[in-house]
Amino acid sequence: PTGYMENSISYSAIEDVQLLSWENAPKYCLQLTIPGGTVLLQAANSYLRDQWFHSLQWKKKIYKYKKVLSNPSRWEVVLKEIRTLVDMALTSPLQDDSIHQAPLEIVSKLLSENNNLTTQDHESIIVAIAPLLENNHPPPDLCEFFCKHCRERPRSMVVIEVFTPVVQRILKHNMDFGKCPRLRLFTQEYILSLNELNAGMEVVKKFIHSMHGPTGQCPHPRVLPNLVAVCLAAIYSCYEEFINSRDNSPSLKEIRNGCQQQCDRKPNLPLRLLHTSPDLVSQEATLTESRLKPVIVTSNEIHVEVERNNTANQKMTAGVGNDSEPNLIDCLMVSPTCSTISIELSPQADRILGCYVEILKMLSDYDDWRPALASLLQPIPFPKEALAHEKFTKELKYVIQRFAEDPRQEVHSCLLSVRAGKDGWFQLYSPGGVACDDDGELFASMVHILMGSCYKTKKFLLSLAENKLGPCMLLALRGNQTMVEILCLMLEYNIIDNNDTQLQIISTLESTDVGKRMYEQLCERQRELKELQRKGGPTRLTLPSKSTDADLARLLSSGSFGNLENLSLAFTNVTSACAEHLIKLPSLKQLNLWSTQFGDAGLRLLSEHLTMLQVLNLCETPVTDAGLLALSSMKSLCSLNMNSTKLSADTYEDLKAKLPNLKEVDVRYTEAW
Numbered sequence: 144p145t146g147y148m149e150n151s152i153s154y155s156a157i158e159d160v161q162l163l164s165w166e167n168a169p170k171y172c173l174q175l176t177i178p179g180g181t182v183l184l185q186a187a188n189s190y191l192r193d194q195w196f197h198s199l200q201w202k203k204k205i206y207k208y209k210k211v212l213s214n215p216s217r218w219e220v221v222l223k224e225i226r227t228l229v230d231m232a233l234t235s236p237l238q239d240d241s242i243h244q245a246p247l248e249i250v251s252k253l254l255s256e257n258n259n260l261t262t263q264d265h266e267s268i269i270v271a272i273a274p275l276l277e278n279n280h281p282p283p284d285l286c287e288f289f290c291k292h293c294r295e296r297p298r299s300m301v302v303i304e305v306f307t308p309v310v311q312r313i314l315k316h317n318m319d320f321g322k323c324p325r326l327r328l329f330t331q332e333y334i335l336s337l338n339e340l341n342a343g344m345e346v347v348k349k350f351i352h353s354m355h356g357p358t359g360q361c362p363h364p365r366v367l368p369n370l371v372a373v374c375l376a377a378i379y380s381c382y383e384e385f386i387n388s389r390d391n392s393p394s395l396k397e398i399r400n401g402c403q404q405q406c407d408r409k410p411n412l413p414l415r416l417l418h419t420s421p422d423l424v425s426q427e428a429t430l431t432e433s434r435l436k437p438v439i440v441t442s443n444e445i446h447v448e449v450e451r452n453n454t455a456n457q458k459m460t461a462g463v464g465n466d467s468e469p470n471l472i473d474c475l476m477v478s479p480t481c482s483t484i485s486i487e488l489s490p491q492a493d494r495i496l497g498c499y500v501e502i503l504k505m506l507s508d509y510d511d512w513r514p515a516l517a518s519l520l521q522p523i524p525f526p527k528e529a530l531a532h533e534k535f536t537k538e539l540k541y542v543i544q545r546f547a548e549d550p551r552q553e554v555h556s557c558l559l560s561v562r563a564g565k566d567g568w569f570q571l572y573s574p575g576g577v578a579c580d581d582d583g584e585l586f587a588s589m590v591h592i593l594m595g596s597c598y599k600t601k602k603f604l605l606s607l608a609e610n611k612l613g614p615c616m617l618l619a620l621r622g623n624q625t626m627v628e629i630l631c632l633m634l635e636y637n638i639i640d641n642n643d644t645q646l647q648i649i650s651t652l653e654s655t656d657v658g659k660r661m662y663e664q665l666c667e668r669q670r671e672l673k674e675l676q677r678k679g680g681p682t683r684l685t686l687p688s689k690s691t692d693a694d695l696a697r698l699l700s701s702g703s704f705g706n707l708e709n710l711s712l713a714f715t716n717v718t719s720a721c722a723e724h725l726i727k728l729p730s731l732k733q734l735n736l737w738s739t740q741f742g743d744a745g746l747r748l749l750s751e752h753l754t755m756l757q758v759l760n761l762c763e764t765p766v767t768d769a770g771l772l773a774l775s776s777m778k779s780l781c782s783l784n785m786n787s788t789k790l791s792a793d794t795y796e797d798l799k800a801k802l803p804n805l806k807e808v809d810v811r812y813t814e815a816w
Contacts, residue, residue: 152177154202162196173199197237204231205245212253218264225250225271233274243279247272251284265292266301273305280313286325290332297336306333307350314354315363320372330369331377338498347498351505360511367512370502371519377499378535381492382528486532493534500538507545517546517557521567530571536578540585543568547589555592569593574614583618586611591625601636601751604629608638616651619658627658631665671700676729679703683710690715692724699724706730713737713760719745726752733758737784743770750776762786762809768794775801782807790815 152175159176163169163183171192175182186192208228215221228246235242250272254260260268269292281289289309293302310333313326320327337346354370355361488496506516520542529535546554546568560567571578573586593603607615607629619626630648632638639645652658680703686695695717707728712721713735722745725731731753737760746766749756750773757779761771767789774780780802785795786809795815799805810816 148182152182154199154206157199157203160196160199160203162192175199194237197235201235201237201242205249208246209249212249215253215257218260221253222264222267222271225268229272229275240279243275244282247275247279247285248282251282251288254288255284262296266299269301269305276305276309277312280317280323280326281309281329283323283325286329289329290325293329293332293336297339302333302336310334311354314366314369316365317369318365320369320376327373327376330373334373334502335377335495335498338494344498344501347502348505351502355509355512361509367506367515368519370506371516374499374502375524377495378529379526381488381496382526382532385528386526486528486534488532496535497538500535503539504541507542513545513549514551514553516542517549517554521557522561522565523567523571530577533580536571537580540572540578540580543572544585544588547585547592550592550595555589558589558593570610573611574617575611582621583614583623586614587618587623587625590615590629594625594629600747601638604633604636604638608633612644616648619651620654622655622657624657627652627655627661630658631661635665635668672727674703675699675727676705677703678705680706682706682708685711685713686715686717688714690717692717692721695721696724699727704728709733711735712739712741715739717741719743719748721745722748725749728753732756735760736764737761738763740765743767743773746770747773750774753777755779758782760784761788764788772797774798778802778804780805784809785813785815786810787812789813 156177157175158178159174161174161176163172163174169183169185171186171189173184173186173192173195175184184195186195208224211224212221225246228249232243232246250268254268265288269289289306292299293306296302310330313330317323317326334347334350337350338344340346351370354363354366356363361367503516506512523530525535543558546558549555558567558569560570569589570576572589573579574583579586590607615626615629619630630652634645634648639648649662652662684704684707686698690712695712695715708730710725710728710731710733714737716739717736718740719742721741725734725745726748732755734749734753734756741761742765746761747770754777756777759774759777759780759782762784763786765788766785768791771785771788771790771794774783775798781804783798783802783805790810790813792815795810795813799808
């Protein structure tokens with residue numbers, strides 16, 4: 144018969160495949176030998192014919208190996224067949240992912256169906272398939288087998304020699320651990336097996352360094368996100384059993400409320416803690432130790448020890464409603480006089496936690512990785528149980544300290560919450576926060592770096608005044624220069640309305656030499672400000688080109704500028720630093736900053752103080768979306784020039800929606816043009 148095939152031929156029925164090469168043979172044909180005869184397949188060209196030939200040979204051989212390895216009799220024969228299969232895959236001219244994956248899946252199935260193999264058999268099979276793993280991810284069942292080997296024989300040379308390149312490839316190329324969770328689990332077990340070697344964390348450190356590379360910039364962008372994902376999953380696993388057993392043991396909320404008996408608890412309550420009542424703190428301070436009773440809650444992985452007072456907890460429950468959900472830090476904050484919690488993990492979980500927190504510390508030591516690491520950790524991706532664990536927060540403090548020491552705004556800005564209404568690391572490690580274990584040194588360091596960048600704003604100061612005024616005053620009383628500066632700025636920007644509080648701040652400042660000196664400087668600035676804002680002086684002013692911040696400060700200190708409405712600093716050398724002088728001009732309505740070095744930090748300061756500004760020219764300035772978005776609070780703006788800036792289309796649309804009086808806008812030579 145000729146023409147197209149009407150019936151299929153199974154690969155198992157093909158006895159032989161040959162190329163027709165004799166003289167006068169039909170062109171581009173394959174001869175398939177099957178029971179009862181032969182079949183000729185004719186291709187359109189020699190390339191397609193060769194493709195068919197190698198594909199049919201591959202399918203025929205794979206079928207054979209599947210049949211042989213599905214019923215193993217002697218393992219020495221099986222091992223030989225596996226080696227032959229691997230060699231066939233490596234030498235095949237076919238270029239397809241399935242060529243290497245098919246042998247791995249056959250071996251994976253073989254291992255899953257034979258659980259009685261010896262350790263020597265395990266290692267022999269792993270070594271045999273190692274060449275295929277150099278350029279291919281292991282399938283899920285094979286990952287499970289590798290995990291088991293890492294757990295049972297962490298010191299095996301197979302772990303170092305075979306698994307290391309496999310894990311390196313996973314970390315460099317994997318795009319989504321969510322789709323391949325066993326790859327993540329295998330990577331996690333591999334790192335733990337490295338930690339079991341004699342050198343311990345030194346071996347892990349060398350592995351992390353090999354993933355980063357010897358240069359200052361890691362050439363593989365996926366390595367850091369994948370390492371962080373592995374660390375987060377491992378840390379979560381340390382608390383997983385406690386989290387899953389909350390229906391059988393009190394939640395932290397119940398511990399706060401004083402639930403002791405099983406019958407007092409409702410099943411499946413969410414982990415939610417209540418706010419601490421201010422009255423409770425004052426009353427608890429008078430309690431004697433004899434009235435405190437310890438409560439111990441145990442599970443297989445964790446036990447929580449709490450000292451509490453029944454009367455106090457009843458008052459706490461009565462004083463706070465259950466309708467509203469408190470935020471994370473309010474949930475975890477509890478006065479030391481009310482109760483203390485210590486979480487103790489099992490030895491195995493404790494080792495896992497210690498290993499992966501150390502890895503986070505290592506990652507934070509690389510300058511090029513720190514911005515991305517800070518961004519990944521900014522939403523606080525750890526379970527609440529971890530944040531209530533003193534050992535965890537104490538170890539993680541090193542990472543937060545590294546963020547607070549980094550001068551780059553993209554790093555230290557991640558100390559703040561990811562969005563309004565959520566708490567960040569700044570709140571967590573502030574005095575009163577659950578993670579604060581010092582007298583405010585880290586808090587002062589965080590405030591210092593934030594104030595030194597673009598966060599010297601009324602909003603930030605107002606937040607400190609509302610939530611952290613006490614710790615700020617205490618640190619200022621101890622001579623901390625950053626906190627003295629904070630208190631002076633609160634007075635200068637009229638953040639504090641209460642007169643008694645203002646007097647208390649002044650007394651605090653005058654109690655130290657550095658505070659007294661800064662307060663005297665503040666008083667001098669206030670006298671100069673009154674003189675500057677006194678009615679009189681010109682209504683229009685233009686600074687000569689090449690003028691600097693110092694020139695502007697010198698000019699504004701020379702007399703009264705209470706009537707100044709129009710100020711042009713075009714083509715001068717002023718920077719964002721001059722914003723501190725501009726915000727003191729009470730009548731300013733038009734400001735020209737064309738072709739200056741005025742940036743985002745200054746723009747944010749202007750947006751909080753010069754709310755009556757009507758005309759603003761930012762043409763050819765280095766401002767970006769980060770600063771331009773702050774202009775949305777300047778509702779009086781009617782003319783805005785953003786020509787030749789780094790304005791994006793989305794920011795432009797946002798500004799148009801939030802500035803109702805805006806009539807003239809210049810966005811030429813920007814993305815929004």
